[in-house]
Amino acid sequence: MQTAKVSDTPVEFIVEHLLKAKEIAENHASIPVELRDNLQKALDIASGLDEYLEQMSSKESEPLTELYRKSVSHDWNKVHADGKTLFRLPVTCITGQVEGQVLKMLVHMSKAKRVLEIGMFTGYGALSMAEALPENGQLIACELEPYLKDFAQPIFDKSPHGKKITVKTGPAMDTLKELAATGEQFDMVFIDADKQNYINYYKFLLDHNLLRIDGVICVDNTLFKGRVYLKDSVDEMGKALRDFNQFVTADPRVEQVIIPLRDGLTIIRRVPYTPQPNSQSGTVTYDEVFRGVQGKPVLDRLRLDGKVAYVTGAGQGIGRAFAHALGEAGAKVAIIDMDRGKAEDVAHELTLKGISSMAVVADISKPDDVQKMIDDIVTKWGTLHIACNNAGINKNSASEETSLEEWDQTFNVNLRGTFMCCQAAGRVMLKQGYGKIINTASMASLIVPHPQKQLSYNTSKAGVVKLTQTLGTEWIDRGVRVNCISPGIVDTPLIHSESLEPLVQRWLSDIPAGRLAQVTDLQAAVVYLASDASDYMTGHNLVIEGGQSLW
Ligand SMILES: C[S@@+](CC[C@H](N)C(=O)[O-])C[C@H]1O[C@@H](n2cnc3c(N)ncnc32)[C@H](O)[C@@H]1O
DSSP states (O other): OOOOSSOOSHHHHHHHHHHHHHHHHHTOTTSOHHHHHHHHHHHHHHHHHHHHHHHHSOOOOHHHHHHHHHHHTSOHHHHHHTTSSSSOOOGGGSOOHHHHHHHHHHHHHTTOSEEEEEOOTTSHHHHHHHHHSOTTOEEEEEESOHHHHHHHHHHHHHSTTGGGEEEEESOHHHHHHHHHHTTOOEEEEEEOSOGGGHHHHHHHHHHTTOEEEEEEEEEEOTTGGGTTTOTTOOOHHHHHHHHHHHHHHHOTTEEEEEEOSTTOEEEEEEOOOOOOTTSSOTTOOOSHHHHOBTTBOHHHHTOOTTOEEEEETTTSHHHHHHHHHHHHTTOEEEEEESOHHHHHHHHHHHHHTTOOEEEEEOOTTSHHHHHHHHHHHHHHHSOOOEEEEOOOOOOOBOGGGOOHHHHHHHHIIIIIIHHHHHHHHHHHHHHHTOEEEEEEOOGGGTSOOOSSOBHHHHHHHHHHHHHHHHHHHHHGGGTEEEEEEEEOOBOOGGGGSTTTHHHHHHHHTTOTTSSOBOGGGGHHHHHHHHSGGGTTOOSOEEEESTTGGGO
């Protein structure tokens, strides 16, 4: 990678001055050898830094390499002399590999979906950030010079991430006004344009809510060759950046840090700022609605970090989806299934996603298995907060022909098994004064699904609802909430079996939503019922059936 020939960053200036000092020392025989040695050591440390950072940071993608090469070999003086750009663009203004990698990391870490760049140049920073955006992510790049949009676009087009980038040409402040007028908001902003306007861009972003709370602003060149802190430095740009840094430091709406990378990169986070009551704060009501319960905004109250959960029947279908959802929300999850292979596969899936997980084999119709599964979880993770009793079976037969064997099998798993799980989990939870039990009931607890005949299933699921209501009211004053979820007809491979496939069309005509449920339609509900956000809900049957029970 080509290094800048003209000093541009504090480190490059340090190197330049050390080289001069070394030259002077070499021309003066009276300079002690010790001083020369120390100068050389300082020079080695300073001059090796940038190269080492480049070597030890992830390599850029091919489109970025091409973009960099094309940018540094372009004759920008000629472009300006030919009247193609308003200003003469110095090639040193390109964001390089290391800073590009930092920006990319920040997009990943902040989980940004919408990014704004102010000052694109040839698009190195824009493409670096776009590479970290999700498929549906969007980056808007503001650039004064239309020439640069035409320069960057062919390389953006070669990258699978280029389609996420929209370039808006013209003065950035005009674009910011347009974006504010349409109520746009961003998760991350990179300010890297005309230095004198930094403060105006920053103020506009915060004053017009263009940056979401907890969003991040990265600002380049905030050390400006060291001139922001050098006492004898008086040039316009250095002064603009010094004023900018001071303004940000005094702004209570943000937290910030300057990283001494290249010419200085400030990272600013917009914090949930609450002015002191009694200040000139108008009619703001400073209660939990405003601040969030325990200071947490509503989505944070759905998090399950530090919680221990289990899901029965988690080897496939709804249970697997529940286990993923609880894990994604932060819980450790025990995958319970009769089938060891399936339980281990799902536990492995969770581990791949960085979720703590364990596979437990249990037949929940057997009391010893149920007790052992609870003991295994408590032994491994010390406690249990969330019990998701989902395992169940469904057998079809005309009622006049339903055998006692079918009835008993269904009830043994669906109702007796669920009761045993509730009881064993409940004993741990009542002791600690906290727990969330979520049972899987069914829309069949409310209506009689047809034309299939499933008396024992329907009756057992109605029993699950009554079990839930009874436990939910009996245990809530000791901190244990019990609720259930009643899914409609869920699109699983079973539905597409030879015997059931012909019924699908019939069911669809009974469903206002016009489609079967996907297991993912149920995931948010289990997280809600498992979280503190649902603490006032107990004994509830949460029906998710696309409206089917209403027709
Ligand atoms: C330091 S370079 C940006 C480098 C770029 N972020 C990258 O990743 O390589 C500054 C850019 O800001 C643009 N610029 C300067 N004044 C501007 C303004 N008022 N509005 C929009 N862009 C501006 C310049 O044309 C130049 O391309």
